[in-house]
Amino acid sequence: MNEMTLVIDDDPSFNAILIRTLERRGHPACGAFDVVSARELARQTGAGQVVLDLNLNGSSGLALIPELLAINPDCRIVVLTGYASIATAVDAVKLGAVQYLAKPVEIEAILAAFEDSDGPDLDLPASDEPLSVDRLEWEHIQRVLNENEGNISATARALKMHRRTLQRKLSKRPVRT
Template sequence: MTDISELAESERTLLLVDDDKPFLTRLERAMDKRGFIVSIADTVAGGLAAVKSNTPAFAVVDLRLEDGNGLAVVQALHEHRPDARAVVLTGYGNIATAVTAVKLGAVDYLAKPADADDIVKALLAGEEEIKPEPPENPMSADRVRWEHIQRVYELCDRNVSETARRLNMHRRTLQRILAKRAPR
């Protein structure tokens, strides 16, 4: 399936859950223009309430939200509607969370900022169809490494010594990496 307009109105419902309000607003407009009937939430609690009140056919959920993990919304969505298709967005991608997202029912896992066309392709790609092409400008290996270090640093409450221990690197090396700007 490649065209949303071929679906019945109840099958075009889309829930967007993200705490980045400008991104959420832009994505809402973009998806509305592409034929989806969009509802939005900016918290896990709001996403769960939207799933319970009117379970959508599609969902795009940010992984890290202010009040918790977006995977809770994906799990609730698939409990209420097993055929629903969800895409998880994140700025802190790693293999473990990607695997968890897929196990909970997500059909794809995209790095932020994701293009609306890429999101639509992921939502509408059937299991029998060929996977979407890789992005034109994927993150560099240096950027992926930097993102991972930043994520672990945040999870360790910005404690350099604890982060260095968990990453198995020297504290001074970590301090030098943290002092630099993010690679492109």
């Protein structure tokens, strides 16, 4: 298996810090900030490990999972998100991710996820509070976006929403709960 780790995250600071931290731990790494560069780097490197952000500039990172696995079927993908939910965790695992972790995350958790052969641990922090309407809307949009493989126009049609309205909603960070 290729030991290269591909970090796919649209936050340049987080991306650079994670790459540096992985390399200090003896794991060669490279980074991509968007879907297009992620595809290209995955083809060039044949990365055996991928750290994938769930939200890539308003696009769902989940749509990349099948593509990454098509490039390297042995690739181990860990999905990171600042907005963890059971629904997206289940989707990520169904698509082939080996783990789903909520940010902030320690490097040890990422490395353990790559090594773990027991499968994903979906013990996300549970809340007694119901999700807010805004949060439910964001999760529904993400689910439909994933079903439409990241296609904004198709997602807007499925949601019966104007494309520009959807783009505005996707450009905003979701509320936590």
